[in-house]
Amino acid sequence: MFTKHFTPLESDPVIFSELLHRLGIEEKLEFVDVYSFEDETLLFLPRPILALIVIFPDIDGAKPDIVGFGETRLTSEELSKVVWAKQTINNACGFYAILHAACNGSARNFIKSGSVFEFILKASGESDPGLAQMIETSEQIEAEYTKAALKGSTTPGAPTDDVECHYVCFTKASESRLWLLDGDRDGPLACDEDCGVSVDVLDHPNREIIQRFLNEHGKATSNNLAMMALVQA
Numbered sequence: 708m709f710t711k712h713f714t715p716l717e718s719d720p721v722i723f724s725e726l727l728h729r730l731g732i733e734e735k736l737e738f739v740d741v742y743s744f745e746d747e748t749l750l751f752l753p754r755p756i757l758a759l760i761v762i763f764p765d766i767d768g769a770k771p772d773i774v775g776f777g778e779t780r781l782t783s784e785e786l787s788k789v790v791w792a793k794q795t796i797n798n799a800c801g802f803y804a805i806l807h808a809a810c811n812g813s814a815r816n817f818i819k820s821g822s823v824f825e826f827i828l829k830a831s832g833e834s835d836p837g838l839a840q841m842i843e844t845s846e847q848i849e850a851e852y853t854k855a856a857l858k859g860s861t862t863p864g865a866p867t868d869d870v871e872c873h874y875v876c877f878t879k880a881s882e883s884r885l886w887l888l889d890g891d892r893d894g895p896l897a898c899d900e901d902c903g904v905s906v907d908v909l910d911h912p913n914r915e916i917i918q919r920f921l922n923e924h925g926k927a928t929s930n931n932l933a934m935m936a937l938v939q940a
Contacts, residue, residue: 716801731822794890
């Protein structure tokens with residue numbers, strides 16, 4: 708299935724932030740850990756939260772339908788506001804989650820001129836296969852990713868290892884919709900509910916919708932689930 712393989716990224720907001728900056732987001736933004744959706748915990752997070760990356764068990768690789776996502780017929784205008792890239796590099800789901808967080812919604816206002824992310828934004832108007840191929844063949848993306856993948860407190864796995872966890876991104880890529888962006892699926896998934904105009908991914912009702920997604924993945928317990936929020940530093 709895959710012809711190119713990357714070493715998996717460790718779920719560490721410092722590592723994710725470094726790669727985010729190296730690929731073109733201003734250092735005004737960073738990733739921070741989210742330990743729970745309890746109100747008391749969220750009080751300590753900078754707001755607004757521009758995107759949320761979730762890592763959860765994905766042992767069988769199945770991609771079932773998600774209740775509340777993907778049923779609404781979207782206009783071409785709505786779809787044009789979303790940058791989504793198909794994952795064609797094995798074990799690189801962390802990179803694709805970072806890309807989706809950086810290139811959608813308010814976060815794209817922090818993309819630096821001449822950066823990898825700016826190039827991806829410009830290329831996103833092309834066909835999905837064209838964007839995917841550009842990412843897969845980019846020597847700069849591979850070099851920066853490799854530096855990040857070698858960092859962390861655990862021994863990196865081999866690029867061809869079967870990894871049991873998967874990263875996805877939630878973002879407000881358009882004014883009233885929450886989006887689930889997963890490079891391992893066939894396209895971006897929009898929430899069927901109107902989520903209001905707030906850009907904060909963890910405002911109501913966005914938080915409840917994401918919690919429902921987590922609940923549907925019954926294997927996602929506190930021991931094997933992690934979340935990182937994209938916020939202003």
